[in-house]
Amino acid sequence: MENPIRVLLADDHVFVRDGIKSLLENEKNIEVVAEAVDGLEALQFIADATPDLVILDIRMPNMTGIEVVEKLRSQNNNIKIVMLSMHDSEEYVLKSIKAGADGYLLKGSSKEEFLKAVNTVANGGKYFSGDISNILINQLTNTSTTAHQPKPVLAESLLITKREKEILTHLLSGKGNKEIAEALSISKRTAEVHRFNLMKKLEVKNLIELANKAKEHALI
Amino acid sequence: MENPIRVLLADDHVFVRDGIKSLLENEKNIEVVAEAVDGLEALQFIADATPDLVILDIRMPNMTGIEVVEKLRSQNNNIKIVMLSMHDSEEYVLKSIKAGADGYLLKGSSKEEFLKAVNTVANGGKYFSGDISNILINQLTNTSTTAHQPKPVLAESLLITKREKEILTHLLSGKGNKEIAEALSISKRTAEVHRFNLMKKLEVKNLIELANKAKEHALI
């Protein structure tokens, strides 16, 4: 461990900073190189002190922790970021992940969890407190059906014509042949033919399969 | 704590079972009521001893832990399930979640994490070891386009009956009324009625909308 992990602490409460600092400084492979009292200051110090990792409180004056993450990532700054929060609110957690944070800890987390998070994230991993995992699960299970599909092969999609793609789009929005015909100003019979050819090309025999196949192959 | 959490342990290694057992039995609110050495035995003991919670190893002879979960959930058994594994392989984790497990622990987890998981899950929560959260994150970020949907409201889902749910499942697999009727050994007319009621309840007017709504509200 010749190179300790250089950490910046950003939290507007002295107590919290002191607590975390003493916790971290007992570890020989971690060094707290700066402390910031708000988001703006955090950004400055990150630019000046170039720490390896930031521990960012979410609720801070002059720019929230999430805004700091967004700013950093928009500057292509790949510094490691662990969010720190009193709250396991779904909004905070998901916003943090979306913004590009590498970890999320609750202020109630144990010392062990804290150190694990810092080490894991410093080594390129991700760490989200076990308490907040149910939020992730919720997000996952709500979209689980589309999550683990075989990699789309684009062979057949090349065979579908522009018009057929239009028909497909309308079909997937729930329209019937008549409505499609009206929308495209063509005869209902024409819409029927396009639909027929489309289903034949994609080798499906009903709307559900059509919808699935279209999604799989990203035809829309 | 008048009613302790009644736990079943399922793992094919004595050492592991003993270790977990001694860990759990130090807690006054937890009682280990049975131990199983493989998946089949676990299923039997769950039926006989009706524990509140099962700790299931994934790799076991005569039926894997994941198969046990699938079996239980297919029987509408809502027993709490915590998976236990040596591995944080993405496949295992996701399969477990999909099958309906409430928690996932690594064998390397600390005692504290173990107890937290058992208590959280027993109280209706979910607990996934912080170490595996990056897997969840990956899934989330890979499906980010669908990830941020408006929060599903479950109002309507409560109104759909068991039979209707069956019909829904078949509809979503692409079956027509006739096929559904055959599959469930009911009259085609009955299948039609269920379908009609279903669509009315969910306020949709075609299969596509039905499929979308079902996905949104996680009705299947």
Added chain:
DNA sequence: TTAAAATTAAGTATTTATACTTAATTTGTC
């Protein structure tokens, strides 16, 4: 410019779905 591909649309017959209503049985619950 010319053949190939795409779009258009009609014909025909069969099957399936829609949109209800009515009503007889089960099943579950206080």
Added chain:
DNA sequence: GACAAATTAAGTATAAATACTTAATTTTAA
């Protein structure tokens, strides 16, 4: 055991989709 809710299924009429084929135009690419 009584009442509500769920499951079952029939009737009726209309609309839509399926499964093709044939064939006239129009567009596009070599």
